[in-house]
Amino acid sequence: MMDRRLTPANKRVADPSLEASWPGVRYADPDPYSVQWPMVDLMNAPEGHRDRQLLFGEAVGVYEMHEGWAFVQAAKDGYVGYVPQSSLAQVPAPTHRISAAASHVYDQPNFKSRDLIRLTHGCLIHVLDEEQGFLKTSLGFIPAVHCVAADMQQPDxxxxxxxxxxxxxxxxxxxxxxxxxxxxxxxxxxxxxxxxxxxxxxxxxxxxxxxxxxxxxxxxxxxxxxxxxxxxxxxxxxxxxxxxxxxxxxxxxxxxxxxxxxxxxxxxxxxxxxxxxxxxxxxx
Missing domain, CATH: 3.90.1720.10 (endopeptidase domain like (from Nostoc punctiforme))
Structure with a gap:
């Protein structure tokens, strides 16, 4: 029996690899998107219950956009589910990852400036530049000390x-x-x-x-x-x-x-x- 959490198929669309076992739907390759909310629930159905959560910058493959919801598969672990369509965008690949427990995004490269968003450990960001110890992103400025390269592997x-x-x-x-x-x-x-x-x-x-x-x-x-x-x-x-x-x-x-x-x-x-x-x- 196929595991619902890992099966990229619903009543309208399925991954082409499932054509033999999931008949009668449209088959589509996933389109690459990234999560652009600080965090979003990955749900078993639109307005359903949370299976897991996806973090800012995490990659997903989108199989379908339908009535404001995206049916997606997470790149990190293959989980499938539904997220609001507005939580996704097609953006440049991440360059850095939040390695601190959490961090703030500021509107200036200054810790006394207004904080805009909170990001948790594991969020992925695309850095444009570095100024005064802060990483400049499309969201704002993040303390560089809270980040590591996206592909850096921690030891423990x-x-x-x-x-x-x-x-x-x-x-x-x-x-x-x-x-x-x-x-x-x-x-x-x-x-x-x-x-x-x-x-x-x-x-x-x-x-x-x-x-x-x-x-x-x-x-x-x-x-x-x-x-x-x-x-x-x-x-x-x-x-x-x-x-x-x-x-x-x-x-x-x-x-x-x-x-x-x-x-x-x-x-x-x-x-x-x-x-x-x-x-x-x-x-x-």
Whole structure:
């Protein structure tokens, strides 16, 4: 059975690769667009519920514009869904990425000038110039210290996850303003150049390899439960976004395992290790 989240097809249009399995619709190659709102919900239907979120500058392929909604597939993870048509534009490719937890866009290259927009960690921007420590963009000026090159790979997922500490929990969230367990893992690993699905069930299937219960956990290992995922931070703690704390927090590993079992959500279903030369295990 095809996964709705990853199948670029609806009742009117489908990707040409699906012609044999999705008959009776128009087949179209996707047109390249980018998100031009600070953040937008990727929904299962127009006015539907949020599956995930897309951030400013992220690339999508548009299969259809219909009654003010765009049916799209996200370039970063292949997720499909609907966003308002007005949230998209065709713009130059991004040159930089917001690497701080969040940043502001100012109307002048001066931190005392008026702030125009807030951007979260992971937003992608196209830089026109640099002035007085600020990056000039079509939106305004962004502190250069908050940005890195768009293709720069960070060395340590847990360090990236720490940027989201105390972020409020939001089901389907992908930003510093609200995030869930799988959104946190996706943000952390993709900042390090590791492809990562958007939901924990797919992350459990696609990320890394299983490690034995007898093997000592290492920093950046992943613990999975049914419907939940957490990153191992050190010998004793994990970091995760969870609905118990309604935030991104550190939690003692053994205490978290016991708490999750006690609340009726079961035992750990897998322990995974993601191989990557750049991943470091000795960060503070």
């Amino acid at each position: 997922p847990v360090t990236e996850a720490k940027l989201f500490l105390d972020t409020p929990y939001l089901w389907g969230g992908n930003s510093r303003f609200g995030i869930d367990c799988s959104g946190l893992v996706q943000s952390a690993f993709m900042a390090c150049g590791i492809p990562c699905p958007g939901d924990s069930d797919l992350q459990e299937i696609e990320l890394g390899y299983e490690i034995a219960d007898t093997e000592t956990l290492q920093r950046n290992d992943l613990l999975f439960w049914k419907g939940h995922v957490a990153l191992v931070a050190d010998d004793n703690r994990l970091i995760h976004a969870n609905a118990f704390h309604m935030a991104v927090v550190y939690e003692d590993i053994d205490a978290a395992i016991a708490r999750i079992a006690a609340q009726g959500d079961g035992l750990v279903t897998s322990r995974k290790r993601v191989p990557m030369a750049r991943v470091q295990t000795n960060q503070i």
